[in-house]
Each structure stands twice: as C-alpha cells, then as structure tokens.
Amino acid sequence: MDLxxxxxxxxxxxxxxxxxxxxxxxxxxxxxxxxxxxxxxAGFFALGAYTSALLTTASPDPLMFExxxxxxxxxxRLGFWNLGIDLWFxxxxxxxxxxxxxxxxxIGFLTLRLKEDxxxxxxxxxxxxxRIIFLNEKWLANGSKGLYRIPKFLGELVSPQYYDxxxxxxxxxxxxxxxxxxxxxxKSPWGRVLKAIREDELTTQASGKNVFNFKLxxxxxxxxxxxxxxxxxxHNVRFVDPVTFDPLLATFIIWTMLMVGxxxxxxxxxxxxxxxxxxxxxxxFLPGFLSDPNLRYVMVGLLIIVVILLRPGGILGxxxxxxxxxxxxxxxxxxxI
Amino acid sequence: MTTSxxxxxxxxxxxxxxxxxxAGFLILLVLGLFSxxxxxxxxxxLFLGAIIALGAIGLxxxxxxxxxxxxxxxxxxxxxxxxxxxxxxxxxxGMGLESSGLGPFTFGYPVFIALPLTILAMVAIAIGLDVxxxxxxxxxxVGRVVLAMTSLGLAIGLRGIVQVIxxxxxxxxxxxxKAFYQLPMGIRIPPDNLFIGVLAIVLVxxxxxxxxxxxxxxxxxxxxxxxxxxxxxxxxxxxxxKWTWALSAGLxxxxxxxxxxxxxxxxxxxGWRLLILLFASVxxxxxxxxxxxxxxxxxxxxxxxxxxxxxxxxxxxxIVFVIMIATLLIRPKxxxxxxx
Amino acid sequence: xxxLTVSNIVAGYGETEILHGVSIAIxxxxxxxxxxxxxxxxxxxxxxxxxxxxxxxxxxxxQGKDITGHAPETVVRRGLCYVPQSSNIFPxxxxxxxxxxxxxxxxxxxxxxxxxxxxxxxxLAGRRKDRAGTLSGGQRQMLALARALMLDPALLLLDEPxxxxxxxxxxSVFEKILGIxxxxxxxxxxxxxxxxALQLSSWGYVLASGQNQLEDRGENLLSNPDVxxxxxxx
Numbered sequence: 086m087d088l089x090x091x092x093x094x095x096x097x098x099x100x101x102x103x104x105x106x107x108x109x110x111x112x113x114x115x116x117x118x119x120x121x122x123x124x125x126x127a128g129f130f131a132l133g134a135y136t137s138a139l140l141t142t143a144s145p146d147p148l149m150f151e152x153x154x155x156x157x158x159x160x161x162r163l164g165f166w167n168l169g170i171d172l173w174f175x176x177x178x179x180x181x182x183x184x185x186x187x188x189x190x191x192i193g194f195l196t197l198r199l200k201e202d203x204x205x206x207x208x209x210x211x212x213x214x215x216r217i218i219f220l221n222e223k224w225l226a227n228g229s230k231g232l233y234r235i236p237k238f239l240g241e242l243v244s245p246q247y248y249d250x251x252x253x254x255x256x257x258x259x260x261x262x263x264x265x266x267x268x269x270x271x272k273s274p275w276g277r278v279l280k281a282i283r284e285d286e287l288t289t290q291a292s293g294k295n296v297f298n299f300k301l302x303x304x305x306x307x308x309x310x311x312x313x314x315x316x317x318x319x320h321n322v323r324f325v326d327p328v329t330f331d332p333l334l335a336t337f338i339i340w341t342m343l344m345v346g347x348x349x350x351x352x353x354x355x356x357x358x359x360x361x362x363x364x365x366x367x368x369x370f371l372p373g374f375l376s377d378p379n380l381r382y383v384m385v386g387l388l389i390i391v392v393i394l395l396r397p398g399g400i401l402g403x404x405x406x407x408x409x410x411x412x413x414x415x416x417x418x419x420x421x422i
Numbered sequence: 423m424t425t426s427x428x429x430x431x432x433x434x435x436x437x438x439x440x441x442x443x444x445a446g447f448l449i450l451l452v453l454g455l456f457s458x459x460x461x462x463x464x465x466x467x468l469f470l471g472a473i474i475a476l477g478a479i480g481l482x483x484x485x486x487x488x489x490x491x492x493x494x495x496x497x498x499x500x501x502x503x504x505x506x507x508x509x510x511x512x513x514x515x516g517m518g519l520e521s522s523g524l525g526p527f528t529f530g531y532p533v534f535i536a537l538p539l540t541i542l543a544m545v546a547i548a549i550g551l552d553v554x555x556x557x558x559x560x561x562x563x564v565g566r567v568v569l570a571m572t573s574l575g576l577a578i579g580l581r582g583i584v585q586v587i588x589x590x591x592x593x594x595x596x597x598x599x600k601a602f603y604q605l606p607m608g609i610r611i612p613p614d615n616l617f618i619g620v621l622a623i624v625l626v627x628x629x630x631x632x633x634x635x636x637x638x639x640x641x642x643x644x645x646x647x648x649x650x651x652x653x654x655x656x657x658x659x660x661x662x663x664k665w666t667w668a669l670s671a672g673l674x675x676x677x678x679x680x681x682x683x684x685x686x687x688x689x690x691x692x693g694w695r696l697l698i699l700l701f702a703s704v705x706x707x708x709x710x711x712x713x714x715x716x717x718x719x720x721x722x723x724x725x726x727x728x729x730x731x732x733x734x735x736x737x738x739x740x741i742v743f744v745i746m747i748a749t750l751l752i753r754p755k756x757x758x759x760x761x762x
Numbered sequence: 763x764x765x766l767t768v769s770n771i772v773a774g775y776g777e778t779e780i781l782h783g784v785s786i787a788i789x790x791x792x793x794x795x796x797x798x799x800x801x802x803x804x805x806x807x808x809x810x811x812x813x814x815x816x817x818x819x820x821x822x823x824x825q826g827k828d829i830t831g832h833a834p835e836t837v838v839r840r841g842l843c844y845v846p847q848s849s850n851i852f853p854x855x856x857x858x859x860x861x862x863x864x865x866x867x868x869x870x871x872x873x874x875x876x877x878x879x880x881x882x883x884x885x886l887a888g889r890r891k892d893r894a895g896t897l898s899g900g901q902r903q904m905l906a907l908a909r910a911l912m913l914d915p916a917l918l919l920l921d922e923p924x925x926x927x928x929x930x931x932x933x934s935v936f937e938k939i940l941g942i943x944x945x946x947x948x949x950x951x952x953x954x955x956x957x958x959a960l961q962l963s964s965w966g967y968v969l970a971s972g973q974n975q976l977e978d979r980g981e982n983l984l985s986n987p988d989v990x991x992x993x994x995x996x
Contacts, residue, residue, distance in 0.1 A: 122570065124493075195747055202567065203750060205570060206705075207746075210743035210746065210747070213698060213739055214739070332694075340571075379586045379590055382581055382585055382586075383579050386576060389574065389578075393559070
C-alpha cells in the first residue's frame with residue numbers, strides 16, 4: 086500500500102474514531118457524571134442517524150423500489166438558505182439532537198425515578214423498539230433496504246478523493262465544540278449539583294435539590310450529543326439501515342471505550358474511543374483465525390470485564406469515579422455505628 | 423390453635439393479585455370461546471411462557487440472593503442451547519448414540535442424555551465465572567450497577583464465543599414432521615410443546631420442594647431475605663451463592679434447549695433477544711418472588727403470542743416492553759412484589 | 763480466666779476508624795452492659811467481636827482461644843451468638859424455619875432444643891407456621907433472641923434489644939434476657955436504654971468516641987451522678 090493509501094485509510098479510521106469519541110462523550114455525561122446506566126445507546130445512535138438521513142435524503146423514487154414515503158430533501162428545499170455553505174447539514178444535526186432529546190425526555194420521565202438497573206433494561210427496550218420499528222415500517226425509512234442517498238456535506242467543495250480530509254476536519258471541529266460544551270456544563274453550578282448527586286444522592290435530595298430533574302436534564306443532554314454523533318455517522322457512511330445499529334457496534338463498544346479511557350473524564354472518553362477503535366480495526370490485520378470478526382465480540386466483552394476487575398478507573402480515570410466502580414455504593418449497605 | 427396459612431405464604435399469591443391473574447385468564451377463555459381471540463395463540467403463549475419462566479426464575483433467584491440484574495441470563499440460555507447442540511450433533515453421535523423421533527416427539531432419546539450433560543456444563547461455567555470474577559468484585563464491595571455491567575461484558579463475551587465456535591448464522595435443523603394433538607377451539611398442540619410444558623412444571627415443582635422442604639433450600643430463602651443474618655447464623659453464604667448460580671444456570675440451560683426445540687432453530691442472539699422478556703416477567707411478577715417470576719412469564723408469553731393476532735409478530739418484544747414500562751409506572755412492586 | 767476478653771480493639775469502616783482501642787471483659791454467666799452516646803462505637807464493638815467487622819488492631823479471646831477477626835461462620839461454632847439491632851429475622855420464613863436456620867450448623871437432632879426454646883418463648887410456640895414478617899415489633903425481637911439461642915451459646919451478644927419497641931414491650935424483653943441468663947447464658951448487651959440494662963448487669967462499661975470512658979459494677983454506674991446526667995437522662 087502506498088503512502089496516500091495509508092493516509093487515506095488513517096483518515097477514514099480517524100473519522101470513525103472521532104464520531105465514536107462523540108458518543109463516548111455523551112455516555113460520559115450519562116454514566117460518568119450522573120451515574121445513569123444507559124445500555125440503549127444504539128437507540129439514540131439510530132434515531133440521530135435516521136433523523137438526519139430522512140431530513141436530507143431526496144424524495145423516494147418508486148423506480149428504484151424505494152418504499153419510504155418521505156424524504157426531507159433538505160439541501161434542495163433550503164436552496165438559497167443554505168447560504169452556499171450547506172447549512173442544511175447543521176439543521177439536520179440540530180434536528181437529530183432534538184429528536185433524541187425529546188425521546189430521552191419521554192423515556193427519562195417514565196423511568197428515571199427507578200433504580201439504575203431498571204433504567205438499563207428500559208434503555209435496552211428503547212433501542213430494541215427503535216430497531217424493530219425502523220425494520221418493519223418500510224414506509225418510514227425503507228425498512229431493511231435502508232436509506233442510501235444521504236447527501237454529502239460540502240460535497241461540491243472538494244473532489245471525492247480528498248473529501249475525507251474535509252469531513253475529518255468537520256467532525257473534529259464538532260467534537261471540540263461538544264467537548265467544550267460538556268466541560269463548561271460540568272464546571273457550572275448545574276454540574277456541581279450533579280457531582281453532589283453522584284457522591285451522596287440522599288443528602289442532596291434532602292437539601293432541597295430536585296434530583297430527578299437534574300438526572301432528566303443530564304439524560305437529555307447526553308442523548309442529544311449521541312444524536313449528533315448518529316447524524317455525523319449517517320453523513321459519513323451515507324447509508325443507514327437497521328442492521329447498522331447492532332448492539333455490539335452501537336452500544337457495547339462505546340461502553341468499552343468509556344471504561345477503557347476512564348469514565349468521569351472527558352479526555353478519557355475521547356482517548357478511550359481512539360484506543361478501542363484502534364484495537365477494533367487493528368484486529369483485521371491479525372493472522373489466521375484471530376481476525377475472525379466474531380472474535381471482536383469476545384474482545385469487547387473481555388475488555389469490559391478486565392477493566393472492571395483490574396483497572397476500574399480506565400486509563401485516565403479520576404479517583405472518585407474509581408471509587409464508584411470499585412467500592413460500595415451509598416444505599417447498598419449502611420453500617421450502623 | 424389455628425395456623426394462619428402455611429409457611430409458603432410468600433410463595434402463594436396475595437388474594438387480590440392472584441385473583442386478577444386468574445380473572446385475566448378466564449377473560450381470555452371467554453374471548454376465545456367467542457373467537458375474538460385465537461385460543462391457539464393463548465396456548466402457544468403458555469408454552470412460550472413456560473420456557474421464559476425457567477429463565478425468569480433463575481433471574482429472580484440471582485436478584486434475590488446476589489442482588490443484581492444478571493444481564494447475561496439470556497446468553498446463559500443461548501450457551502446452554504449450543505452446548506446441547508454440540509452434544510447432540512457431535513459428541514453423542516460420535517459415541518454411536520443417534521436417533522430421532524422418539525414416540526410423538528420430533529427429537530430422539532439422545533436429548534435426554536444431552537440435557538443433563540448440558541446442565542452440568544452450564545453449572546460448571548457459571549460457578550467458574552463466579553469464582554473468577556464475581557467473587558472478587560463481591561470482596562471489593564462493589565455496587566449492584568458494577569455487577570450488572572460485569573454481567574453485560576460476560577453477555578457479549580459469551581455470545582462472541584458461541585459465534586466464534588458455531589458461526590453467527592441461524593442454525594436451522596430439519597424437523598421431523600410429527601402429528602399434532604387436536605383440541606377444541608382450533609387448538610393444535612405439537613407433542614414437543616407438551617414435553618416442554620411437562621418438563622417446566624416438573625422443574626418448578628422440584629424447585630418448590632427443594633426450597634421449602636430441604637435445609638439447603640430454606641437456607642437459600644433465608645439468605646435471600648437477609649444475607650448478613652444468614653452469615654450470623656452460621657450459614658456459609660459463599661456456598662449458597664454457588665448453589666444460586668448452579669440453579670439459575672441449570673434452569674437457563676434447560677430453557678435454552680427447550681427454546682431451540684420450540685423454535686426449531688438456534689441463533690447466537692436468541693438469548694439476548696429474550697432478555698427483555700425475562701426482565702419483564704420478573705418485574706411483572708415482583709422482583710425476588712419466584713412464583714411471581716413464573717406467573718409473570720406466563721402472562722408475558724401469552725401477551726406476546728396473542729398480540730400477533732393483530733400486530734406484526736416482530737412487535738412482540740415491543741408489546742412486552744410496553745407492559746414492563748407500564749408495570750414500573752403503575753405498580754413497580756409487581757403483582758406479588760415483596761422485595762423492592 | 764474470663765469467658766471473653768477484648769483487648770485494645772481498633773476497628774472501623776472503610777477509611778473511618780470508629781474504635782480507637784477498646785477493652786472489655788465478661789465472666790461466665792454474667793450480664794455486662796455497654797452504654798454510651800450515639801456514634802460511640804457500641805454496635806461496632808459487637809461486630810468486631812463477632813467478626814462482621816475485622817479489627818485492625820487488638821485481640822479477642824473467647825474461652826481462652828483467639829478469635830480475633832475470625833469470620834462469623836466460625837465464631838458461631840464456638841458458642842458465641844449475635845443478635846443484630848435491626849433486620850434480625852428472616853421475614854419470609856416461618857417462625858419454625860427461622861429457628862431452624864438458627865440451628866443450621868447443628869449436626870445433631872435439634873428438635874429437642876426447638877421445644878426447649880418454645881417453652882422459653884410461649885408466644886412464639888402458638889404461631890410456629892406463621893410467616894415471621896407478620897409478627898409485631900416485640901414478637902420479632904423475641905424471635906431474634908430465640909433464633910440466637912438455638913445453638914445453646916455460652917455467650918450472647920445483643921445489640922440494642924429494646925430499640926424501637928413500645929415502652930410496654932421493653933419490660934418483657936429485659937425479663938426475657940434475665941430468664942435467658944438464669945439458664946446459664948452470659949450476655950453482653952449494648953443498650954441505649956441504659957437504666958433498665960444496668961439494673962440487670964453485674965458490670966457496665968461506658969463507651970464514648972470509640973474509647974473506654976468508665977467501668978464499674980452495674981449498680982454503681984446507676985448511682986453515679988455523672989453517668990446519670992450524661993447517659994441516663996438525669
């Protein structure tokens with residue numbers, strides 16, 4: 086492989102790593118900062134991707150056996166209002182974030198009062214339900230055939246062979262914006278209450294803070310971030326179908342990324358994404374049966390367990406989150422003095 | 423001197439809850455008589471429910487004694503089914519034991535050899551995982567969420583192992599065509615299903631007797647109530663925990679094998695797909711309550727099957743999920759809820 | 763040689779140290795009470811003796827043998843039983859089953875002991891098959907005591923047996939404790955209800971801030987004006 090091939094490959098790798106970093110950041114808001122056990126990331130991934138795809142794909146062409154009934158065709162409809170810089174893209178991203186936020190509001194409202202592991206099953210159910218709906222309601226998004234005419238952001242600006250560099254720049258820029266946003270939020274008074282909830286929910290509740298509201302807001306915030314990730318994915322791969330959002334690639338791997346990098350730490354979330362995505366794609370270069378894609382399932386599971394057992398804090402994990410992963414939780418056992 | 427109810431009072435439903443379930447089934451019967459609801463679906467649902475019940479009871483045991491959501495229970499079922507496949511497809515024929523179509527069933531007598539072997543294998547695996555992983559985390563005093571996360575890692579790891587060994591595709595095995603039993607109201611019951619139902623009933627009864635008549639069984643119930651006090655009484659709770667894993671894994675393995683018979687196919691993701699059904703059953707029935715898990719599973723099974731009369735079968739899981747959310751909102755304790 | 767000698771126990775939970783070197787002793791067949799303000803470490807002391815909390819320093823000798831830090835499952839086999847302050851019964855098991863669990867480690871036929879216990883606790887005898895969760899507060903306390911006695915222990919550790927009970931029940935509980943003691947069981951009692959407890963005790967310890975403050979005969983502590991003021995409510 087020549088140099089430009091390698092660089093091209095690395096760029097493609099980097100784009101996916103950055104998109105996953107965004108998901109990891111969203112999960113960090115949920116789990117690292119609020120202790121919400123969300124194992125339905127695939128649901129938000131799918132919703133974000135499909136929202137953006139549906140808004141921007143051209144109208145269905147019956148000649149091409151497309152069953153869906155609505156394609157937003159935003160680039161064309163916005164026309165002039167794109168202002169020459171393809172503003173439709175940002176509209177789509179915001180829409181994706183909004184849809185995920187609203188669904189999170191709905192689900193969170195129903196389930197956040199419950200214990201964390203109930204939330205886990207609920208989020209799992211959401212993800213499954215989303216997948217099943219998109220798979221079976223062909224009129225919605227073409228069912229299993231998927232949507233494949235998702236437009237390129239600023240596709241005219243650069244020739245196809247260099248497009249990836251442009252897109253990489255785009256996703257990195259968005260990652261930076263989101264990173265700053267999450268950091269600011271965490272350091273704000275709102276974030277401090279969240280920290281207090283994490284350390285001692287009962288006392289925080291007793292001091293008058295509406296813990297439920299904070300958790301709900303955090304759930305929505307994280308979900309919106311994941312929605313943006315989904316949209317970025319859709320415009321990168323430019324094809325979405327229900328199978329894309331397989332739990333392995335759309336939920337578990339993100340958990341692994343966050344845990345390896347260090348939950349509770351934004352930089353850790355990003356680092357974890359790079360490391361785990363590197364390992365993931367790296368396995369295809371391994372000799373013999375080691376490159377069996379099914380082995381990746383085992384690898385992901387193993388990584389989660391190994392991190393929990395040996396290094397709960399991940400690479401960059403902070404001490405207080407280490408204590409969450411390794412010691413008794415408040416409410417589990419209170420010693421009587 | 424009166425005895426106000428036997429010591430099995432916890433296992434026997436509270437009147438209101440029990441009556442509502444019975445009433446529900448009676449309503450279904452009436453609807454079936456008027457052909458509003460296809461009784462065949464109800465019956466099918468009961469059999470599906472029986473299979474789910476075995477997995478759900480195991481899940482409830484783990485909730486009660488180990489205090490966490492065992493997210494790998496579905497994959498224990500999957501692994502059980504595939505291990506049985508190994509015995510039936512490879513090991514036993516290699517030893518010259520092969521046959522099909524025992525009596526009215528589509529499967530042959532080797533299943534009766536493979537099943538206990540599979541259960542032993544799964545019990546060994548479950549206890550091994552406890553010693554290697556869960557016990558260490560228990561000693562560290564981790565919370566229930568971390569334990570659930572660990573089981574999540576195991577869930578995906580186990581599925582990965584299944585896929586590596588057996589491939590990721592659906593394994594469809596040719597099913598012998600056997601006569602169905604014909605019952606009124608258009609109900610046809612494959613004899614295989616009867617076997618499933620009978621086996622499930624037998625296992626539940628055996629479990630009940632174990633928990634109420636044997637010292638070890640009572641010690642398990644005691645540990646489920648109050649682990650600290652059990653230790654204080656001299657009960658070796660680490661042993662109880664191993665037994666808990668053994669029972670749960672054994673039940674899950676059986677459920678997996680029965681599911682494979684029921685569906686005539688195996689697929690690595692089949693257990694994971696069932697996870698929502700398992701949890702919905704346990705939540706509906708009431709966490710920590712084994713009878714609740716059983717009844718919950720039957721209700722969930724019937725609801726899932728009956729829904730196909732009007733909805734695309736793919737939406738079974740969505741319906742079950744809605745029931746679960748409704749339970750959590752309206753009556754989080756579940757029908758027979760005891761523990762929180 | 764005392765039945766139980768506890769020397770300089772240092773113990774706590776996680777990073778917190780609750781007991782900073784506590785020593786007590788109890789003779790065979792005696793009743794000893796430990797009193798003190800909330801948070802003084804009284805409960806922790808019992809747990810440290812019984813092995814629910816591992817002491818960081820110090821020694822626990824029972825019948826001459828070192829049992830420091832031994833697990834509860836082992837300690838209970840030596841004839842030392844413990845009744846926690848709260849959640850001290852198995853609510854979903856019947857009364858009979860609760861007692862059966864109390865006798866779990868017995869390898870002999872415990873049914874004779876069961877009948878002896880029912881004689882000692884006639885209220886429980888009439889409701890053997892009832893679920894323990896249906897008992898009232900006072901009855902639960904009795905069941906908790908009965909469970910611990912199934913093993914015929916030489917020493918019973920009781921953590922605030924009168925806690926949360928209606929005043930009318932408190933008297934019966936202490937009567938019961940006296941009855942148990944008369945049958946030959948030594949009792950180490952931690953109590954908030956200092957007055958009643960000290961009245962039965964041959965010896966008493968005052969614990970505060972995780973350290974021994976005072977020790978004397980029960981009756982002396984009762985008539986000690988400082989103790990009365992600080993711990994017995996004036």
